[in-house]
Amino acid sequence: MKVTFLGTGVAVPLAKKAQSSLLIEDDKLILVDCGFGCMLRLEEAGYSPSDLDAILITHFHTDHCGELIGILKARWLESDEKIDLFAPFAKENLEAVLEAYPYLRTKVKVVTKDKPKFGSMKFEVREGKHAIINYAYKIENLLISGDTRSFPELYEDVEIAIHEMSLNFGYKAVDHTTPENFVENARVKKAYFVHMYPEAYENRSKIKEFVEKHGVDASFPDDLESFEI
Numbered sequence: 001m002k003v004t005f006l007g008t009g010v011a012v013p014l015a016k017k018a019q020s021s022l023l024i025e026d027d028k029l030i031l032v033d034c035g036f037g038c039m040l041r042l043e044e045a046g047y048s049p050s051d052l053d054a055i056l057i058t059h060f061h062t063d064h065c066g067e068l069i070g071i072l073k074a075r076w077l078e079s080d081e082k083i084d085l086f087a088p089f090a091k092e093n094l095e096a097v098l099e100a101y102p103y104l105r106t107k108v109k110v111v112t113k114d115k116p117k118f119g120s121m122k123f124e125v126r127e128g129k130h131a132i133i134n135y136a137y138k139i140e141n142l143l144i145s146g147d148t149r150s151f152p153e154l155y156e157d158v159e160i161a162i163h164e165m166s167l168n169f170g171y172k173a174v175d176h177t178t179p180e181n182f183v184e185n186a187r188v189k190k191a192y193f194v195h196m197y198p199e200a201y202e203n204r205s206k207i208k209e210f211v212e213k214h215g216v217d218a219s220f221p222d223d224l225e226s227f228e229i
Ligand SMILES: [Zn+2]
Pocket: 059, 061, 130, 147
């Protein structure tokens, strides 16, 4: 299974970082989140929207789903296949959004199963703790957090986390993760930190040192970096 980061940025501009988005590739090609800038990165990673088998969305903040309509439109032009769109928490919102684009609906299937499965790729859905409903996705031993504060139940059977680290040291972790909040709760071996607001991003070397002192190997990937499991 190969994971490629398309967007490692956040809801405010950060140089060279598209907003939240990544690709998971095995026997299917799955896009998890589609914040602004991800379609360009998808093309730079060597794919087109018509190569995607499904789109999973963690939550309905625009830095995670803002480019959805653009991707669906590009795919509508390029492909005759329907794409699976998984965002059950937002089914009514999605239906309302798609109402404005009736032509897109002919090539979109909204999937609402509890445990989405695409080919051999089985996802588990775990509710996060964020300002609005956010779902983290687990596949094999990998967790994709979306936006959430860290709490122990998120990490059952997880060894690797692609995790938001929105906030720097010293903030109260309510809707987002801080370094202190992460080390207190996350029992994982490896963390790829993304979705960092500028203050945290500028302090990433101290965050790395702190997290690694607590036994978690920490990376801060840029757009288009990838790893294999
Ligand atoms: Zn959010």
